[in-house]
Amino acid sequence: MPAPTLEELAPAGADPGAGPYPVYAALRERGLVHRIHVPGTGDAWLVIGRDEVRAALADPRLRNDIRHSASWESDGGNAVGLNMLQADAPRHTRLRGLVAREFTAGRVAALGPRVQRAADALLDALPTAGTADLVDAYALPLPLTVICELLGVPGEDRHLFHAWSSELVTPTSAGAADAAGAEMSAYFARLIDLKSADPGADLLSSLVRAHAREERLDAGELLGMAFLLLVAGHETTVNLISAGVLALLRHPDQLAALRGDMSLLDGAVEEILRYDGPVTAAAFRYAAEPLEIDGVRIPAGDSVLLSPAAASRDPRHFPDPDRFDIRRPPRGHLAFGHGVHHCLGAPLARAEGRIALETLLRRCPDLALTVDADTLVHRQGVMLRGLAALPVRWSRRLAASPV
Numbered sequence: 001m002p003a004p005t006l007e008e009l010a011p012a013g014a015d016p017g018a019g020p021y022p023v024y025a026a027l028r029e030r031g032l033v034h035r036i037h038v039p040g041t042g043d044a045w046l047v048i049g050r051d052e053v054r055a056a057l058a059d060p061r062l063r064n065d066i067r068h069s070a071s072w073e074s075d076g077g078n079a080v081g082l083n084m085l086q087a088d089a090p091r092h093t094r095l096r097g098l099v100a101r102e103f104t105a106g107r108v109a110a111l112g113p114r115v116q117r118a119a120d121a122l123l124d125a126l127p128t129a130g131t132a133d134l135v136d137a138y139a140l141p142l143p144l145t146v147i148c149e150l151l152g153v154p155g156e157d158r159h160l161f162h163a164w165s166s167e168l169v170t171p172t173s174a175g176a177a178d179a180a181g182a183e184m185s186a187y188f189a190r191l192i193d194l195k196s197a198d199p200g201a202d203l204l205s206s207l208v209r210a211h212a213r214e215e216r217l218d219a220g221e222l223l224g225m226a227f228l229l230l231v232a233g234h235e236t237t238v239n240l241i242s243a244g245v246l247a248l249l250r251h252p253d254q255l256a257a258l259r260g261d262m263s264l265l266d267g268a269v270e271e272i273l274r275y276d277g278p279v280t281a282a283a284f285r286y287a288a289e290p291l292e293i294d295g296v297r298i299p300a301g302d303s304v305l306l307s308p309a310a311a312s313r314d315p316r317h318f319p320d321p322d323r324f325d326i327r328r329p330p331r332g333h334l335a336f337g338h339g340v341h342h343c344l345g346a347p348l349a350r351a352e353g354r355i356a357l358e359t360l361l362r363r364c365p366d367l368a369l370t371v372d373a374d375t376l377v378h379r380q381g382v383m384l385r386g387l388a389a390l391p392v393r394w395s396r397r398l399a400a401s402p403v
Contacts, residue, residue, distance in 0.1 A: 011026040033294050057334070070302065098217060114146065126397060131392065133390060138356070143349075151230060247272055277312060366394055369390075
């Protein structure tokens with residue numbers, strides 16, 4: 001008999017679809033490690049304590065390679081190629097090293113003006129007064145534009161990728177997810193061929209050249225790298241921006257404080273990541289040998305889900321964790337993970353979030369929701385969660401500041 005799902009473990013009256021945090025709080029009263037059933041995947045151990053999640057993220061006994069799973073039969077489950085999240089050292093070290101230099105603080109700082117121009121262009125396209133779905137009009141196209149430019153994806157093809165990646169990270173059906181993976185694989189295979197024949201200055205061309213030089217990057221890894229950079233490079237940031245706007249609109253005192261003192265912006269981004277970060281669970285880990293977490297024995301071969309979202313509401317580490325406070329000292333949320341798999345794109349995501357929020361709040365000084373916040377719908381998968389839409393209105397849209 002399978003273990004209960006997270007929804008089945010929800011306390012009476014709680015709606016997991018509206019947010020997992022009441023469920024995590026109820027589970028925390030009973031322990032920090034729970035056996036749950038993940039539909040479409042199987043049973044796994046869910047870890048929800050902040051210190052326990054952090055330690056597990058760096059525990060070498062927990063591996064990312066699915067071949068350590070007791071239920072593993074083949075690698076056919078890879079959505080698009082083989083990527084860093086599905087690899088352990090030394091393969092992970094090699095793959096990460098090929099792209100790490102593209103996401104250093106210096107490289108990200110150099111991208112800042114491009115992100116700013118994209119944010120202003122998106123707001124310029126909106127009417128001077130009116131309504132819009134902020135996800136579709138701003139939070140989605142901003143990071144998608146940036147990562148596609150970085151990778152070298154043609155502008156006319158960018159709309160395809162969000163539809164594909166949405167099906168892969170928050171699938172509407174098993175068949176749709178499989179179809180999206182196949183379509184994305186075929187597209188990237190064609191694009192890689194084009195870059196091989198006519199390389200440019202973009203990141204994908206750089207990876208194609210590394211493959212051509214036989215720098216230990218095989219065809220499947222090249223495909224997986226392109227997939228991971230594109231999906232991870234925009235899906236999480238879309239959710240960061242939209243969740244941040246919603247949190248501020250739902251907490252007018254915090255919004256007023258930020259508008260009055262933009263030096264609070266970096267802290268606001270960190271609090272958004274802690275309070276309602278886009279990653280509910282890190283990529284599956286598999287026990288390479290038996291281990292214990294918080295006194296719970298996990299047999300070799302079992303799957304383990306580590307929840308940064310639950311960890312970031314742990315009251316042992318974050319006093320009054322359900323309170324949104326942009327002045328809260330940033331004390332180690334796990335929105336970007338920890339250890340060797342710490343999110344490579346964290347500096348870029350932070351920069352995009354900071355620029356997106358500052359530009360929107362500066363240029364739309366009376367931004368407001370057009371619907372009851374409790375009616376908003378989230379897209380939810382095993383690992384990611386984000387708003388499907390964020391309807392807003394404004395009566396004044398200010399001009400962009402001169403560059």
